[in-house]
Amino acid sequence: IAILGLFVKLRDRFVNMVTGQLTGPSVQAAYAKGITANQLIGYLEKHLHPTMRSSLSTGGLSPVIIDQLYLWEG
Numbered sequence: 001i002a003i004l005g006l007f008v009k010l011r012d013r014f015v016n017m018v019t020g021q022l023t024g025p026s027v028q029a030a031y032a033k034g035i036t037a038n039q040l041i042g043y044l045e046k047h048l049h050p051t052m053r054s055s056l057s058t059g060g061l062s063p064v065i066i067d068q069l070y071l072w073e074g
Helices: 025-030 037-046 050-055 063-073
Strands: 009-013 017-022
Touching: 025 037, 025 063, 037 063
Parallel strands: none
Antiparallel strands: 009 017
């Protein structure tokens, strides 16, 4: 959760799940610390909740989220 807090605005914390919001400022703060978009995407895909993974046709993060992370990286 501490790692997630580096680039996500944390909202709720449950027993085995955390919810948060990727925002421009939160992601920019991670980039300023030397974290790359590829690292963020890899971390998010590895820790994606199983229910979300099965609901997406791609089996991972939405392409829109991936594109936005690359755009924010500049």
